[in-house]
Amino acid sequence: MERWATGVFTSIRGGLGASLDAVQRLGVSTVQLHAPTADWRTPARSRETREQFAAAGITVTVVFVGFPEDDYATVERVKQTVGLVPAANREERLAETLAIADYARALGVEAIGMHLGFVPPDPADPQHGQVVEVTRRVCDHCRANGQRFHLETGQETAEELRRFIREVDRENLAVNFDPANMILYGAGEPLAALDLVGPYVRSVHCKDATRTRLPGQPWHADAPLGTGDVDVEAFLRRLYKLGYEGPLTVEREYSPDQAGDLEAALRLLTELRTRILGGR
Ligand code: MG
16 A cells, blocks of 8 residues: 555445445545444455455555444533443443454454544543453454554543553554544644654544534534644644554545545645655
8 A cells, every 4th residue: 555545434335336436436545444234244245345345446444333322412422422431332332343343354454443432531430441441352352353443533632542542551552543523522732632642543534623613503513624723734744754654534524515525635635645745
């Protein structure tokens, strides 16, 4: 895979052909794949998916785990529902996570990623230790598969995330850095955050967000890449300084013109990539 290969965040459901077509039209060589439901993870379908991506010349770099009950409506709902943090769902979700890691292995993919959820920051909180333990179980399963486990940034500050990673203490635990999430969740300034967790970053989401709130909305809003409060060029220059060589994956959800936004984002990344990497 070439350095800073461009990619998009994608998903397959019933229509792999169509979405794969769309990805091919965008001219990218990598994708991150949102894990499909179990009925799409059978050995036969996994083989078919693997062959389709291979025939298209597209490398799947990370398979992302999500759960149907994850609710991002408010910060409070995030704390209650997202990832491996909610105690009531933890065992069931752990089993699903390990199954998705095995699915990723069947596709030949070297990493899974996830919003782990809002880890209670106080080490004295029993829930904190239990989340550390469940994260180790995912890491150890992934390690046996020859895979890494990437934590999506955003719900906690970079300092908390770094402390958590050190506490879990597994070599294959890494970070999927999403600068927009730091803004969306009010978790700190994206570039300062990147400096703190930089050595762990093995994948990124090129996503933007604006600090301007719409009236009555609790959230900051996603924005097309390059139009929000993420300084994309500074972000890439910081990645360059860190020696990051992985893919640049555009994530753009909830847009009235998703295809147009993706195209514009890829144009911007290609231009910046040339400016920063030049012939290197
Ligand atoms: Mg993201």
